[in-house]
Amino acid sequence: MTPLGPKPDRSKPAVPATFLPGRTGRSGDSAQSKAAAPAPTARPTAPDRAPSPAPAPTVPERPEQAERPEAAPAALRLPEAPLPPAEIERLLRGEHHDPHSLLGAHVTAEGIAIRVLRPFAERVVVETEHGPAELTHLQGGLFTGLLPGRVIPPYRLQVSYPGGGPLPQHDGYRTGPTLGELDLHLISEGRHEQLWRALGSHVREVDGVRGTAFAVWAPNAVGVRLIGDFNHWDGTGHPMRSLGSSGVWELFVPDLGEGARYKYEIHTRQGWVLKKADPLARAAQCPPDTASVVTVSRHEWQDAEWMARRAHSVHHRAPMSVYELHLPSWRPDLTGYREIAAELPGYLEDLGFTHVEFMPVMEHPFGGSWGYQVSGFYAPTARLGSPDDFRYLIDTLHRHGIGVIVDWVPAHFPKDDFALARFDGEPLYEPADPLRAEHPDWGTLEFDYGRTEVRNFLVANAVYWCEEFHIDGLRVDAVASMLYLDYSREGGDWNPNQYGGRENLDAASFLQEMNATVYRRCPGVITIAEESTAWDGVTRPTHSGGLGFGLKWNMGWMHDSLVYMSKDPVHRKYHHNEMTFSMVYAYSENYILPISHDEVVHGKQALVAKMPGDWWQQRANHRAYLGFMWSHPGKQLLFMGQEFAQGAEWHHESGPQWWVLDEQWPAAGGHLGVQRLVRELNRVYRDTPALWEQDTTPGGFRWLDGGAADDNLFAFVRYAADGSPLVAISNFSPVVRHGHRVGLPSLPGPDQLWQEVLNTDAEVYGGSGIANSQPIKAETTPWNGQPRSAELIVPPLATVWLRPV
Numbered sequence: 150m151t152p153l154g155p156k157p158d159r160s161k162p163a164v165p166a167t168f169l170p171g172r173t174g175r176s177g178d179s180a181q182s183k184a185a186a187p188a189p190t191a192r193p194t195a196p197d198r199a200p201s202p203a204p205a206p207t208v209p210e211r212p213e214q215a216e217r218p219e220a221a222p223a224a225l226r227l228p229e230a231p232l233p234p235a236e237i238e239r240l241l242r243g244e245h246h247d248p249h250s251l252l253g254a255h256v257t258a259e260g261i262a263i264r265v266l267r268p269f270a271e272r273v274v275v276e277t278e279h280g281p282a283e284l285t286h287l288q289g290g291l292f293t294g295l296l297p298g299r300v301i302p303p304y305r306l307q308v309s310y311p312g313g314g315p316l317p318q319h320d321g322y323r324t325g326p327t328l329g330e331l332d333l334h335l336i337s338e339g340r341h342e343q344l345w346r347a348l349g350s351h352v353r354e355v356d357g358v359r360g361t362a363f364a365v366w367a368p369n370a371v372g373v374r375l376i377g378d379f380n381h382w383d384g385t386g387h388p389m390r391s392l393g394s395s396g397v398w399e400l401f402v403p404d405l406g407e408g409a410r411y412k413y414e415i416h417t418r419q420g421w422v423l424k425k426a427d428p429l430a431r432a433a434q435c436p437p438d439t440a441s442v443v444t445v446s447r448h449e450w451q452d453a454e455w456m457a458r459r460a461h462s463v464h465h466r467a468p469m470s471v472y473e474l475h476l477p478s479w480r481p482d483l484t485g486y487r488e489i490a491a492e493l494p495g496y497l498e499d500l501g502f503t504h505v506e507f508m509p510v511m512e513h514p515f516g517g518s519w520g521y522q523v524s525g526f527y528a529p530t531a532r533l534g535s536p537d538d539f540r541y542l543i544d545t546l547h548r549h550g551i552g553v554i555v556d557w558v559p560a561h562f563p564k565d566d567f568a569l570a571r572f573d574g575e576p577l578y579e580p581a582d583p584l585r586a587e588h589p590d591w592g593t594l595e596f597d598y599g600r601t602e603v604r605n606f607l608v609a610n611a612v613y614w615c616e617e618f619h620i621d622g623l624r625v626d627a628v629a630s631m632l633y634l635d636y637s638r639e640g641g642d643w644n645p646n647q648y649g650g651r652e653n654l655d656a657a658s659f660l661q662e663m664n665a666t667v668y669r670r671c672p673g674v675i676t677i678a679e680e681s682t683a684w685d686g687v688t689r690p691t692h693s694g695g696l697g698f699g700l701k702w703n704m705g706w707m708h709d710s711l712v713y714m715s716k717d718p719v720h721r722k723y724h725h726n727e728m729t730f731s732m733v734y735a736y737s738e739n740y741i742l743p744i745s746h747d748e749v750v751h752g753k754q755a756l757v758a759k760m761p762g763d764w765w766q767q768r769a770n771h772r773a774y775l776g777f778m779w780s781h782p783g784k785q786l787l788f789m790g791q792e793f794a795q796g797a798e799w800h801h802e803s804g805p806q807w808w809v810l811d812e813q814w815p816a817a818g819g820h821l822g823v824q825r826l827v828r829e830l831n832r833v834y835r836d837t838p839a840l841w842e843q844d845t846t847p848g849g850f851r852w853l854d855g856g857a858a859d860d861n862l863f864a865f866v867r868y869a870a871d872g873s874p875l876v877a878i879s880n881f882s883p884v885v886r887h888g889h890r891v892g893l894p895s896l897p898g899p900d901q902l903w904q905e906v907l908n909t910d911a912e913v914y915g916g917s918g919i920a921n922s923q924p925i926k927a928e929t930t931p932w933n934g935q936p937r938s939a940e941l942i943v944p945p946l947a948t949v950w951l952r953p954v
Contacts, residue, residue, distance in 0.1 A: 224282055224283040227284055227285060229294065230293040241290075244372035245372060246371075247390050248266075248389070254304070256299060261299075262295055263293065263294050263304070264291065264293045265306060266290055266386045271310060271311055273306060273307070273308050275304050275305075275307075276306070278303065281307065290386060305317060306319070319404060321360065326390070327399055327401050328399055335347075336348075336397060337395050338601065339601030342612055343609065343616075344613075348366060349364065350430065350444075355403075359406070363401075364400075365413050366395075367396065367415055369417070373413055374416075376412050376414045377409055379409055388400075398413075407445045411441055412567070418575070424566075426439055426524065426525065428527075429527050430528050431444050433512040433528040436513070436516070439524070439567040446536060446617075448541060448544070452544050455548070460672035464675045470831050471784065472787060472792070473743075473787065474506070475508045475520075475789070476489065477533065478799075478800075478805075479804060486533045486541060494551055497546075498551065500828050501835060502831060503835070506556065507554070509557070509626075510529050511528065511529065512531065513563075514565050515563070517801060522591070524562070524563060553619075554623070556623075557614070561591060561596070563594075570594055578606070579597055582644070589642075599655035607663065612671065622677060622699075628679055631660070632657060632684055657696065661695075661696055664691060675700060677700045677741060680698075687738055688701050688739040699739065701740055701741070703741065703743070709730055710727065710731070713728050714760060718882050718883055728777075731781070732850070735782050736846070736847050739845045741783055741786055742785045749790070752798075755794075755795055755799070756794070758797075772910075773946050775823075779840070780875070780948070782844050782849065784844065789804075789805050793805075793820045795820070796809075823914065830907065837875055839875040849868050850866070850868070851865060852864075853876065853878075854892075861880065861881040866935075874953070876893060877950050879948040880946065880949075885942065889940065890930070893935055894936075894937070896927070900926075902926055902927075905920060905921055905951060906950050907949070909944075910945070910946070910947035916944065919944040920944070921941055925941070
């Protein structure tokens with residue numbers, strides 16, 4: 150932030166702050182219009198003094214009566230169109246709420262007043278159908294003149310800067326607001342569900358002139374100016390107007406187009422000047438640069454079939470196997486969205502994943518935050534390309550049959566000076582109460598969920614990613630930190646709600662609104678909560694009082710099962726309940742079982758490294774655990790690198806250890822085996838409705854043996870909606886169980902034959918190759934509460950799946 154001080158002397162600028170039409174891809178003037186512009190020959194007025202008024206030119210009443218000279222006439226000097234000094238001072242200081250009331254063309258008692266603000270210009274000529282007329286410089290780049298008449302004519306400007314010829318320009322201050330009354334009403338009510346279409350920057354045509362419209366919400370500002378590469382980051386010539394009680398400021402800049410970089414220069418009540426990126430910018434500079442960028446999408450979607458099919462999908466009764474990744478580091482050699490699109494869809498399709506989940510793709514200043522400290526909520530990170538490049542990646546994934554989930558972070562935002570923090574000099578996006586504003590864990594600021602416009606900003610943002618980028622799911626980060634006022638706070642560091650409780654009622658209401666809006670507007674999209682507490686009804690519909698999420702990460706299952714797996718097998722019997730407790734609450738919510746990035750960083754070790762024993766036993770435990778996970782009720786998510794059991798933790802700069810899959814690597818066989826297992830897990834999973842069709846229904850699961858603690862063994866049966874079963878047996882002991890009897894459901898027909906459809910101990914996966922003879926015939930001996938049973942060989946540290954022949 151910079152304190153507001155006196156304006157520098159602009160009489161002799163070192164570098165002219167020119168506006169160059171056509172620069173960085175902007176729409177410029179046509180060749181015909183440039184050729185038609187008369188060459189002014191009048192001597193320019195020195196910009197540091199105001200000349201005496203010149204007599205008004207004689208202008209014919211109708212153009213056809215004007216006698217056209219063969220040569221371009223000299224521009225006549227117009228008399229001044231004076232303004233009160235206080236108005237001029239406010240305008241030049243950047244603190245005028247309505248610069249359009251001063252600038253542009255206005256009918257007055259003396260005639261038509263034309264005022265133009267062009268800092269550093271030597272000369273400004275206004276061209277009408279009657280010819281050129283020169284404006285008079287008053288001060289600080291303010292040029293004025295009076296035209297005779299009572300009707301404002303069409304006009305253009307010719308602006309001359311030191312050392313250059315006249316530049317043809319349109320006057321953006323002669324246009325009306327680019328936001329309509331409905332837009333402003335919806336913004337004030339917090340119900341503009343496509344807020345990005347009203348605020349931000351948009352290339353459009355206004356009154357026949359191509360340019361860019363800018364709009365920003367800054368209700369506490371005393372003035373807002375637009376700065377960018379088009380005015381050398383000097384906003385003097387681009388003050389914005391306030392649109393009343395809405396708090397919105399807007400400006401249309403003619404001849405400015407795609408690629409322009411910009412920020413808002415916000416003048417605060419405290420007398421400070423802030424330079425802020427656009428909260429609704431749909432593109433941004435690549436960090437460490439922080440400007441917003443005007444963008445236009447030209448992507449033509451090719452995923453109509455996918456979108457139509459998605460609209461009728463029911464996620465709870467469909468297979469969902471999710472591969473989580475960090476886009477910048479998944480393949481560090483792939484430097485852009487389009488390069489990733491050439492490799493990622495094929496990789497996921499080969500391994501059989503149904504969905505991919507991206508860690509946050511929104512723009513963020515610090516790469517080490519992995520995207521979880523967002524500064525540009527509406528802009529895909531420029532580190533990997535343009536917004537259309539990101540659209541291309543999603544389009545390609547859809548055409549390969551892969552759904553796309555994106556991590557979304559409405560819980561907090563960073564304090565960087567250029568971003569949302571104290572956006573207009575006051576707490577705006579964050580609560581005014583510092584006890585509620587500060588997020589104690591991450592040194593960030595929380596959103597003010599009770600403020601109408603802030604809720605609208607976030608709800609519309611969720612809709613934006615689904616509608617504009619065809620995102621199939623939003624995984625909402627850190628939901629627990631939103632829901633509790635005392636989250637990570639000691640006593641005295643938080644204030645209770647109006648009922649004396651610790652629940653953040655505004656946050657809960659916001660989440661309900663977000664979920665209801667997304668599901669209503671975006672058929673087939675699913676929202677997923679990363680919520681680690683026992684908050685009731687996270688996935689219950691909003692009309693029944695729930696938060697309305699489609700799925701919830703089962704953090705309890707993840708924690709408990711990893712505690713069990715980390716124990717040496719000889720001690721696992723004392724932790725047997727860690728693996729069975731999840732079924733006590735399995736149907737209280739709709740769950741997804743996550744082995745996410747958070748479990749393989751910051752000293753927690755890679756998944757395989759959490760396992761006890763030697764290298765062979767670690768890989769065997771890893772394989773058995775994945776088999777258990779894929780057969781447990783709930784969808785599943787696996788972070789990149791764990792699909793081939795890399796031994797090191799993930800780091801955002803280096804990514805997965807792909808080289809361990811190189812056959813020249815000594816341990817490549819084990820890593821390739823785990824990768825083959827994941828491929829087969831997904832194949833059998835997708836082909837077996839019993840594993841996914843009744844994930845949220847108690848009738849889809851039954852324990853066969855949940856109490857064999859001394860044997861480290863678990864056995865259960867999963868059922869499809871039509872009753873077809875799959876039996877899963879997991880042996881987390883390094884001992885082969887010969888002749889182990891397992892109860893089996895009765896099958897239709899006399900044969901009662903079963904077969905192994907998956908065995909994590911198979912040699913092709915790196916196991917010892919212990920397996921049952923095929924097929925397995927069920928005997929009439931009742932066992933485990935089932936009418937039939939069979940004696941099996943259960944391999945060591947392995948999971949076996951049985952399915953009817």
